[in-house]
Amino acid sequence: MDRPRGKKPSEAEKKQAREVSLRRIGSLFTAHRWSLAIVVLIIVVSSVLAMASPFLLRAVIDDALPHADVRLLVWLVLGMVAVAAVTSALGVVQTWISTGVGQKVMHRLRVDVFTHLQRQSIGFFTRTRTGEVQSRITNDIGGMEAVVTSTATSIAANLTTAVATMVAMAALSWQLSLVSLVVLPPAIFLSRRVARMRREITAQRQRELADLNVTIEEGLSISGVQLAKTMGTAPALISRFTASSNRLIDLELRSELAGRWRMAAMSIVFAGIPAVIYLAAGLPFTRGTMSIGTLVAFTALQTGLFRPLMGLLNVGVQLTSSLALFARIFEYLDLTVEVDEPAEPVRLADPRGDLRFEDVTFAYPGSESAAVAGVTLEVPAGTSLALVGETGSGKSTIASLIARLYDPTAGRITIDGVDLRDLALGDLASIVGVVSQETYLLHTTVLENLRYARPDATDEQIVAAAKAAQIHDKIAGLPDGYDTMVGSRGHRFSGGEKQRIAIARTLLRDPRILVLDEATSALDTETERAVQRAFDELAKGRTTVTIAHRLSTVRDADQIVVVDHGRVLESGTHDTLVGSGGRYAALAG
Structure with missing residues (x-):
């Protein structure tokens, strides 16, 4: 449970972090399945509506502008504004529902952990540092907030948008669609490697945060301050706190920069695809096979595809790295209750005290x-x-x-x-x-x-x-x-x-x-x-x-x-x- 300061995670700790079940994480959302279903429905409707914009843009370029059809142009522009307005409104509703669900899940986790720890025997608290317990409830559950409140909706939104975008791209030009999607396999491979790196760093970071909490608890409580002042150990406590905080800086930097150059390379590749599409459209064997409007609409779709695809990959990285947090929380939830309530308690109506x-x-x-x-x-x-x-x-x-x-x-x-x-x-x-x-x-x-x-x-x-x-x-x-x-x-x-x-x-x-x-x-x-x-x-x-x-x-x-x-x-x-x-x-x- 407790770990000496500076010691590397044991094999048992690493194994536990690997074995966190995604099904168990998903079960946290079971009670909110209908709310999530409404969110998914809103996301699907928003994504389908958003796909109308490129087609409206193509009509503006290929039909309204060349023929100076003002009436058609007005209707197309109004349509584009209406699509943006409706999707924005749906986005607000989606965020309200999904954030509410996430916060309720966070509330349940906090209450479940606190309640379960209240049921633990005195022996547990004599074996475990107070700062460690506080860190699990505050830092670990707090660190999961982004995952809990947005992961499910991010997956649904990005996946729906990506699928709808690819369908629209294929409808415009299946040949150019193949060129756009050739980058997916290396992107998935790289994101998986980055996820594994961040997961290990996250586990180290949370353990270091727990050590920092322990130092705060021991050094800034009334008893701790009195002890430090009477023993003259304040400089040593400050040094210990400073060293722990410095290690946190390093871990935070490593967490943020883990695989960043790989993802940056993928961003460059994604950004370079429109140039490749323009080149392909101008080659002799493809010249004249599509209109200017189709080409502009396709590149707009392709640029729009980059965001949900990277979003999906980033969610995967975030979810995998957060498994270390779930492992620490589930470890406490799985603690055996040594002194538990009886299954069928006996009532003493008028106890004598024998x-x-x-x-x-x-x-x-x-x-x-x-x-x-x-x-x-x-x-x-x-x-x-x-x-x-x-x-x-x-x-x-x-x-x-x-x-x-x-x-x-x-x-x-x-x-x-x-x-x-x-x-x-x-x-x-x-x-x-x-x-x-x-x-x-x-x-x-x-x-x-x-x-x-x-x-x-x-x-x-x-x-x-x-x-x-x-x-x-x-x-x-x-x-x-x-x-x-x-x-x-x-x-x-x-x-x-x-x-x-x-x-x-x-x-x-x-x-x-x-x-x-x-x-x-x-x-x-x-x-x-x-x-x-x-x-x-x-x-x-x-x-x-x-x-x-x-x-x-x-x-x-x-x-x-x-x-x-x-x-x-x-x-x-x-x-x-x-x-x-x-x-x-x-x-x-």
Whole structure:
């Protein structure tokens, strides 16, 4: 998924880009087939109408002008103007419909990718750079816009125009038509070679854009800027960004110039054909076989044929090079959902909050050892469980499993006897509330941050939750109160204040099970006691799982479990465990 900076694309990446199915790309337009059919019909009508102009021109030169027939000349000129007006109007309608279809396809791709990524487990986001994900949604889908919005109509328009033009040319002179079309085989061959070149360059360019996005994400976020300033690494970041941007310049130039001299040669050949036609018309064996009007009309058609033929070839080049973009988007759409919705979810009408671990084992992807190994726990509804242990012992992993951020490798976790994997994710989120040690606040107001957890919450409910989390007085004392902007990642507030806002946000959901993963780690002793008293009050009738390094915050828990290397070493109440003289007693001492 992620690729070290500067590394060339692997064979697997190249193979994936080659195997993008044109049928799959075409399926994106299936829902809009009737709109596209109307566009094609408009294109056919426009192309057929446009073919009348050369014949009107021939009549002007051969009939109206030599015979000074003003009446005929007026009608022919009016006909030429009418053809131009009608085809222009049809072109506007065609552009409106086709652009609308293209934008809807782009919208669907963006939403599908975003939705599918929302369904991915936390493991995916720990393996993938944030800038890489953003680049797929913005740069890659944005890069496909020209192809998606205009390819189908360009093919239809250019193909129809080319066919109609060739038919008209053959009607005027089939001999000269053969001379005009002799250039097609080398043009097709060259355009195919150019397409392959651009496709490879496009893939490299998008990977470089992703690297650039990562540099921006790492270097210009609040945390990134603070790190750079305190570590003195700003010059290195600037150099890295500059090098990446320079590589993009080279790739953009290569993309634009790929095969350009070949296509320029073809343009010269196409432009030289009218001269060859004039020469052929003046040779002894062809002299007198056609009128001046026919010759002028034919060269006008031949010149008009150049545009759709080159358009078709360019569309082919553009489509082939864009396959690299489709490959990157389809790669994300094809990601396996590790933590998915159940096919037939079980509904808990009135959850009690009875939590059980039944011989649960879990290993992170790529890890040789289990983070949680054979854990069996029972937390009756309304009771409290405290998980203690050294850093890295597996406590936070157990908390993540309760919220189903991951699924167990073996065993199962149940709420009221129902496996978590059988509950709808939305239902589980309403039952289990998590406050972690890493607080994330949105860049909006305090009120909107709280309402994010429960959009229909009243102001009174929000204030009540804030009071319970011991943060209301602080918010109310701000100049803008609950309308205060928290800043990027909540940097307007201290660590303790951010955690109390996060606690209030979770409490607003009124979950039956509370998971507090170092939830008070950033609080000072006095504030921690106040929040702990609030938790004690709110925990009544609620199942609570608390993870803490400070044993003073968990000594009153109904059940304390000591975890080490993912295994349960001992469990019991505070007094029982201290009396047994085991690991807990050593930690407490």
